[in-house]
């Protein structure tokens with residue numbers, strides 16, 4: 537294990553106090569072959585402020601280094617943009633020395649920090665989108681950027697310096713010893729793009745929202761928390777995020793087939809919500825109530841679709857109507873691996889969606905359900921299978937969200 541801990545000036549009164557981690561670090565079931573950095577930034581203003589800390593493995597080292605730079609009792613604020621332990625991990629060790637520091641984070645961030653690190657009797661300053669903080673010689677502005685890449689995330693903008701501190705966003709996993717992108721010894725762009733695809737890409741709609749929020753800011757430097765500080769041509773990296781998060785409009789319009797059986801119409805109402813949400817994504821939706829549809833026609837529609845939603849209510853622990861017949865036929869023929877999911881209204885036990893999922897798996901579809909969505913923060917994991925007790929307004933709203941999620945999955949799906 538080799539690390540460097542140093543302070544390097546990045547802006548007026550602002551110093552990089554991070555760690556370069558040369559290890560091949562295991563992270564999110566990947567091995568970071570080129571190592572990484574944990575960038576932390578110290579602003580020595582009238583109210584000294586730290587932006588993010590470093591990985592939990594370097595807590596002691598980090599606090600020693602910080603102590604050598606300043607009297608930690610004077611640290612006024614610790615901004616936590618993101619609570620994952622590769623950035624917030626040194627917080628508990630730091631708090632023991634920085635006895636007066638106020639923790640600046642979102643309300644969800646504060647809850648998570650308290651739970652994770654058992655922080656008691658400390659003052660939090662809870663941030664809402666767009667809030668500003670005067671740290672005596674600098675103004676910080678904060679923007680909530682939920683799900684980039686976890687729910688509590690925010691970014692910090694140093695107004696006078698025109699510098700953005702976006703934590704994981706705009707990061708690169710590389711042991712960037714040179715620290716600044718204009719000094720980089722190798723081409724880091726492929727790594728920058730890979731990072732986006734793996735960490736931010738799954739939350740594409742939220743990337744669009746973040747880009748809208750920062751569009752009005754003048755940004756001369758992006759100082760993320762992994763890899764290079766982007767002081768040369770920061771706009772280029774914003775443009776890259778813009779390009780990578782924009783869905784290509786070229787190519788064929790995609791199609792989703794929605795097929796269901798219902799006894800009293802509840803499952804049909806779910807189908808309608810799903811269909812509307814998916815149509816809003818500009819996709820073609822073929823919707824069939826199996827009571828009045830030809831099985832063969834439906835199966836043909838499914839074969840030419842890019843996504844499939846199958847619905848049934850539960851009747852005596854089973855599916856209703858001809859849904860099983862259709863699913864048997866699909867399971868017996870070779871299907872392309874397109875996203876597919878189950879939905880249905882039920883009364884008390886709701887087995888139908890489970891039976892549907894089993895058939896969909898068997899037929900070789902990419903079943904969108906909790907297992908698929910686990911860890912894919914940003915989506916309510918209970919959206920699929922869409923199981924709704926009878927029907928009410930709340931259920932219809934959930935169906936709408938599920939439709940949006942499914943539309944996103946189909947549009948961004950690559951086999």
Ligand SMILES: Cc1cc2nc3c(=O)[nH]c(=O)nc-3n(C[C@H](O)[C@H](O)[C@H](O)COP(=O)(O)O)c2cc1C
Nearest residue numbers: 798799800801802803849852853882883884885886
């Ligand atoms: C004859 C019958 C049997 C039912 N059996 C079940 C059951 O085993 N488990 C369950 O969760 N709901 C059961 N229900 C409740 C229905 O699934 C529930 O009313 C549902 O909202 C109907 O949706 P639909 O209008 O789409 O058919 C049953 C309803 C009827 C009428």
Ligand SMILES: [Fe+2]
Nearest residue numbers: 618620685704
């Ligand atoms: Fe993270």
Ligand SMILES: [Fe+2]
Nearest residue numbers: 620622704762
């Ligand atoms: Fe991170």
